[in-house]
Amino acid sequence: MAHEIHTDANDPSNVTNPEHAQHHIVTPLQYTYVFATLLLFTGITVGAAYVDLDWANPVIALGIACFKAVIVILFFMHAAYQSRLIKMTIGSGFFLFIVLITMTLTDYISRAWGMW
Amino acid sequence: MDSALATTDHADVHAEHDHVALPQHRHHFETEEQQREAGSFGMWLFLLTEIMFFGGLFFAYLLYRNWYYPAFAAASNQLSVPLGAFNTVVLISSGFCMAVGVWAAEMRRKSLLVLMLVLTTFFGLIFLGVKYDEYHEKYELHHIPGDSFNISMFTNPAGYGIKEEPLAPDMAQKTQIFFFLYFAMTGMHAVHMIIGIVLLFWLTWRAHRGDFSSGYVAPIENFGLYWHFVDIVWLFLFPLLYLINRHPLH
Amino acid sequence: MSAAIGNTIVSLPDQSTAQIPKRNYINNEHGLLSWLLTGDHKRIAILYLISITFFFFIGGAFAGLIRLELLTPQPDLVAADTYNKFFTMHGIIMVFLFLVPSVPATLGNFLIPIMLGAKDLAFPKINLLSWYLYLVGGGLTLGALVLGGVDTGWTFTTPLSTHYLNTHVITAATAIFIAGFSSIFTGLNFIVTIHRMRCPGMTWFRMPLFVWSHYAASLLMVLGTPVLAITLVLVALERLFGIGVFDPAKGGDPLLFQHLFWFYSHPAVYIMILPGMGVISEVISTFSRKRVFGYTAVAFSSVAIALFGFFVWEHHMFIMGVSNYSALVFSLLTMLVAVPSAIKIFNWAFTLQKGSITFETPMLYAFGFMGLFTIGGLTGVFLGSLGMDIHLTETYFIVAHFHFVMVGGMLMAFLAGVHFWWPKMTGRMYPESLSKLAAVTTFIGFNLTFLPQFILGYLGMPRRYHAYPPEFQVLNVLSTAGATVLGVGYMLPMLYLAWSLKYGAIAGNNPWQATGLEWQIQSPPLTENFIEIPIMDHEAYDYEWLENKTKNEVTTVG
Numbered sequence: 001m002a003h004e005i006h007t008d009a010n011d012p013s014n015v016t017n018p019e020h021a022q023h024h025i026v027t028p029l030q031y032t033y034v035f036a037t038l039l040l041f042t043g044i045t046v047g048a049a050y051v052d053l054d055w056a057n058p059v060i061a062l063g064i065a066c067f068k069a070v071i072v073i074l075f076f077m078h079a080a081y082q083s084r085l086i087k088m089t090i091g092s093g094f095f096l097f098i099v100l101i102t103m104t105l106t107d108y109i110s111r112a113w114g115m116w
Numbered sequence: 117m118d119s120a121l122a123t124t125d126h127a128d129v130h131a132e133h134d135h136v137a138l139p140q141h142r143h144h145f146e147t148e149e150q151q152r153e154a155g156s157f158g159m160w161l162f163l164l165t166e167i168m169f170f171g172g173l174f175f176a177y178l179l180y181r182n183w184y185y186p187a188f189a190a191a192s193n194q195l196s197v198p199l200g201a202f203n204t205v206v207l208i209s210s211g212f213c214m215a216v217g218v219w220a221a222e223m224r225r226k227s228l229l230v231l232m233l234v235l236t237t238f239f240g241l242i243f244l245g246v247k248y249d250e251y252h253e254k255y256e257l258h259h260i261p262g263d264s265f266n267i268s269m270f271t272n273p274a275g276y277g278i279k280e281e282p283l284a285p286d287m288a289q290k291t292q293i294f295f296f297l298y299f300a301m302t303g304m305h306a307v308h309m310i311i312g313i314v315l316l317f318w319l320t321w322r323a324h325r326g327d328f329s330s331g332y333v334a335p336i337e338n339f340g341l342y343w344h345f346v347d348i349v350w351l352f353l354f355p356l357l358y359l360i361n362r363h364p365l366h
Numbered sequence: 367m368s369a370a371i372g373n374t375i376v377s378l379p380d381q382s383t384a385q386i387p388k389r390n391y392i393n394n395e396h397g398l399l400s401w402l403l404t405g406d407h408k409r410i411a412i413l414y415l416i417s418i419t420f421f422f423f424i425g426g427a428f429a430g431l432i433r434l435e436l437l438t439p440q441p442d443l444v445a446a447d448t449y450n451k452f453f454t455m456h457g458i459i460m461v462f463l464f465l466v467p468s469v470p471a472t473l474g475n476f477l478i479p480i481m482l483g484a485k486d487l488a489f490p491k492i493n494l495l496s497w498y499l500y501l502v503g504g505g506l507t508l509g510a511l512v513l514g515g516v517d518t519g520w521t522f523t524t525p526l527s528t529h530y531l532n533t534h535v536i537t538a539a540t541a542i543f544i545a546g547f548s549s550i551f552t553g554l555n556f557i558v559t560i561h562r563m564r565c566p567g568m569t570w571f572r573m574p575l576f577v578w579s580h581y582a583a584s585l586l587m588v589l590g591t592p593v594l595a596i597t598l599v600l601v602a603l604e605r606l607f608g609i610g611v612f613d614p615a616k617g618g619d620p621l622l623f624q625h626l627f628w629f630y631s632h633p634a635v636y637i638m639i640l641p642g643m644g645v646i647s648e649v650i651s652t653f654s655r656k657r658v659f660g661y662t663a664v665a666f667s668s669v670a671i672a673l674f675g676f677f678v679w680e681h682h683m684f685i686m687g688v689s690n691y692s693a694l695v696f697s698l699l700t701m702l703v704a705v706p707s708a709i710k711i712f713n714w715a716f717t718l719q720k721g722s723i724t725f726e727t728p729m730l731y732a733f734g735f736m737g738l739f740t741i742g743g744l745t746g747v748f749l750g751s752l753g754m755d756i757h758l759t760e761t762y763f764i765v766a767h768f769h770f771v772m773v774g775g776m777l778m779a780f781l782a783g784v785h786f787w788w789p790k791m792t793g794r795m796y797p798e799s800l801s802k803l804a805a806v807t808t809f810i811g812f813n814l815t816f817l818p819q820f821i822l823g824y825l826g827m828p829r830r831y832h833a834y835p836p837e838f839q840v841l842n843v844l845s846t847a848g849a850t851v852l853g854v855g856y857m858l859p860m861l862y863l864a865w866s867l868k869y870g871a872i873a874g875n876n877p878w879q880a881t882g883l884e885w886q887i888q889s890p891p892l893t894e895n896f897i898e899i900p901i902m903d904h905e906a907y908d909y910e911w912l913e914n915k916t917k918n919e920v921t922t923v924g
Contacts, residue, residue: 023152025222026215035212042204042354046197049359057363061355069348076215076344083153085561086160093164096589097171099676101178103696104625107680108179110689144486145563146899154488154562161554161588169592172600172626176611184617261609290617296609300600 024081034075041068152334159338163345166308170349173301177356180293187290189361190270190280194259195298196250200358203246204350210239211347218340221333226326229336233320236343240313247306254295261296298357305353308346315339375653375724375879378795384872386793390890405490406893410497411476412791415784417497418468419860421504425459426856428452433815433849436842441833449832450517451533455507457520458538462545463504465776466634469641470587471500471552473783474580476791478556480884480891481574483565483900488558496551503545510537519830521631524612524623528604536605539598546591546598549637553587556580567902571665574882574906575658578665579644582672586633586640590676594630597623621686628679636675638772639739640668642779643710646732649782650714652880653729654721657907660713667706667713674703684755693752700750707743711736726878727798730805731782738774738812742767745820760830763823766816774812781808781859788863789877793890794870800862808855814848881912 045064049057074080079090145151181188217232258266270288273280283291319339322328328336378384391408401409431452435443444452475493479486487493510516516538518527527535560581564573601623603609610616612623651658658664680688680696714736723729745767748754758764789795818841823829827838834842876885883900884891904911 025219028216028219031212031215031219034215035208038208039205042201042208045355045359046201049197049355049362052363057361061359062352065352065355068351072211072344072348072351076211076347077341082156086157089157089160089164092589093167096676097167097174100168100171100593100629101175103677103680104175104179104629106695107621107625107688107692110691111687113689113691144484144490144894150562154558157562158489158492158554158558161557165550165554165588165592167592168589169596172593172596175626176600176622179619179622180611180617262607292610293617296603296611300603300609300611304599 022081024078026075026078026081030075034071037071038068155334155338156341159341163341166345170301170304173297173304174352174356177297177301180290180297181360184287184290184293186281186283187270187287188294190273190283190288191259191291191294191298192357192360193280193362194257194269195358196253197358197362199246199250200354203243204354206239206243206246207347207350210236210243211344213239214340214343218333218337221323221328221336224329224331226323226329229323229328230320233316233323237313237316237320240309240316244306244309244313247302251299254299259291259295260299261292265292265295267291301353301357305346305349308349312339312343312346315342373724374726375655375722376726376795376798376877377874377879378871378877379874381871384874386872386890387888387892389892390793390888391893392792392890394893403494405486405494407475407479407487407490407493408791408891408893410490410493411472411474413497414467414471414475414500417501417504418464418472421459421463422468422856423860424508425456425464426853428456428459430849430853432456433846435832436834437846439834439836439839439842444832446832447517448515450519450830451515453830454517454519454538455511455515458507458516458542460772461520461634461638462542463500463507465638465772466545466549466587467500467552468638468776468780469645469783470556470580470583470637471496473645473780473787474556474576474641475552477787477884478559478577478580479563480887480895481577481882482560482563483568483883483896483902484559484563485894485896485899487555488563489555492551493555496548496555499544499548499551503541503543503548506537506541506544510534510541513537521627522598522601522623524601524604524620525614527601528612536602539602543595543598546595549587550591553584553591556584557588560584565899565902569902571662572902572904572906573665574644575647575661575664575668576641576644576882579640579647579668582668583637583640585669585672586637586675590630590633590637593626594634597626597630600626621683621688624683624686625679628682629676632679632682633672633675635768635771636671638776639779640671642735642776642783643668645779645783645786646714646735647710648880648882649728649732649786650717651907652786652878653726653732654718654723655909656717656721657905657909658713659716659719660709661906663709664713667709670706671703674699674706678703678750681750681755684752685759697750697752701747704743704747707739711740711743725802727796727801727805728782728786730802730809731778731785734805734809734812735775735778735782738770738778742770742772742775745770758823760828761823762819762827762829765829766819766823769816769819774816778808781805784859784863786878787884788866789873790884790889790891792867792870793873794866795873795877796859796866796870797862801859804855804858804862807851807858811848811851811853811855815845815852816848818842818844818848879912879916881907881909886915 041064045061048060048064051057053060073090079087145154213232213235217229217236220226220228220232254260257269258264259269267285267288269276269278270280270283270291271285273282316339319335323336391406394406395404401413404410404413431444432449435441435449435452441449475487513534516531516533516535518531518533518535518538522535522539560573560577600611604612608616611618612620614620647658647664678696678700680692681700684693684697745763749758749764749767785796785801822838822841822845825838827834873889875888878885883902886900887896
């Protein structure tokens, strides 16, 4: 925890501490790159669905979806330029979603194993 | 004595409020910076709850897809990939316009902001229109879960001119679960879109009035976060619902 | 009791000259509308306090009816399905409309901004919205009750709730859905406030433990509640359209409902108890004149409870056909949660060691909490172990267990907190000896009610039945008698606290000689809390700092 280092009283309302980030403005050009990437990967994901890759099909589909989601979060939603606090907030959301899935799956996967 | 005290108190309070420059600045924040960061942090926390809200549905999808894969594949193939892909592009465009809108607000360019908000709304409405068309088709085919659900298309695909392996009746019955999840997930997503569009009308009106042309961009920025989040949900829904198994016939 | 010895830290101003400050948040504005449209966190806290007390007594009335029916083995007071509606209403009201918002929405709302040195919560309007959502949720619950009730139990277990009942399940589910959003907004407000609104010098490790525990509980509210919301939406859809996601006949899995429901509802237990633990930390420290032993450990144990709380939910489902292997994992993880809870109890005990302990009412409630919560927690470990659980679950043992945690723990903490901060909220003291009587009555009544239920459960009396074999009657009569005493114990505070609003002694700024920022301002506080934003230059619970400050104040005046 790095919070306690910044204790000086001349920090009105905790604005210079690590929970704070400089305001950053993303330019339309960057948005255009992101937009183009998103369109490209939408095309790839549709294309990949028509090729039989066995188990790799859902993996690729989800991988591309995750990649698209990450660049939307990083650039459209400015998370790349936000404070560590915001990044951890986003991370904790996905972490808990993973907890929900994996811990519930421990039941569903091993239910058929029967008794000891 | 008491009244004198009260006056000084009042003067104190007043003096404290003097540094407030903008009308949108709320009295309990020390600085505008603090207010802005609190607002965006609050929005992110709200999106966190949205992740968990959709999370329950995504888990149900994962479970039943693994249990009833043939039914899910067959039912998924009855969705239209062109429409789904078109909607994906529409929604990405809407998100792009929203992002540029945030930039326009930062740059204090009022007419560009209004234009971008209108475009965002426009793409959002197109998305909902296409969605309505897709729902309507499912209604006509009796693919809406419930009493009127009809599995004949999956037990006897040849009768409908569909080149698919027929499913055994009990597995075909499970297509109902797919369609329920399809309607629940896209429906919940559409509800979020509708709420977003209502907010967009309000924001467009305020932007037109000039509220966001003097450096006050928090509402636009925070709404942008919401709108992009709704986009992200769709980025997952599209491959999960439309593209389960598009390559079965060799 | 010790007050007779005169051993007390209470220091009230001279009653002949003292008066309530002319300007404060209560008389700042007048009229009903100024309350209903307020953005002031203190006023919203009072609104919450009133509405929560209302629902508490409704829920309590149902508890009374349940105990009355169980006085005799025969089903003589009400029919079986009416009995089901009674315990369902008792559960829904107590869990969602009392326990979840109890400490956070009242004391937390009132105190967190003041403890952090802020003027208000980050989002005052959302705070007010949260209260209105609570009212809508409460109103719909009462609506479901008036329309004919709901008999699913507070857990809405499928397929019972979706296929076999013809009562107002959807109304009740909507009520909980809406009340859930009220709780999400409270949690969200707290998290943002704690991160963003701390006054200069208020670092994370200078915050009172009350704030830490609310932070942990808020995380649970924000992350857990939406899963409950979507689950209830699915139940409603299942009932309305028969969509089959929880219906085994159509290929759905009823256990999926349980997984999603308990994914929220187990952490919800910690939403209920964590804020209470925060109250106990403050009270124990103040009345033993010592910094809380192992401050950092107590602070982190709150966060650890919040984190571990998300990894244990399946222990509610051990007998319902989940996988043995998964149950083993969840059983082990359940044992882990006992560790941070024990850290808290041990640290409070060490805080008491060699402290100058006095026995004012809040402290009596806090002692009650420590004892009862320990019993409740330890029986939780019994239930978390796989073998014991098969014998004990769905019996009165489990009823006794969670009532020890919730009523013995949380309600004691709530009353401790209300008494402790009553002088700050109203500017007046409650009557000390009467309140001590109430605390002792509550403790006796509680044990008389719920200790017999442990034995009943161990002997095999199942929960949720309106009749039972005659050999259980003695213990049930004891329990019902205890419930009567408990009821008196809860009526007393309501009466004398209302009385004290007009006739209580003037409390002054700091009747307990406590160190928190909230005690350094006037009681009741100004609408803006602080005339100028304070600068935190000392640790939490620093009694030497307080002593120096008091000394200096005297010299300046002299």
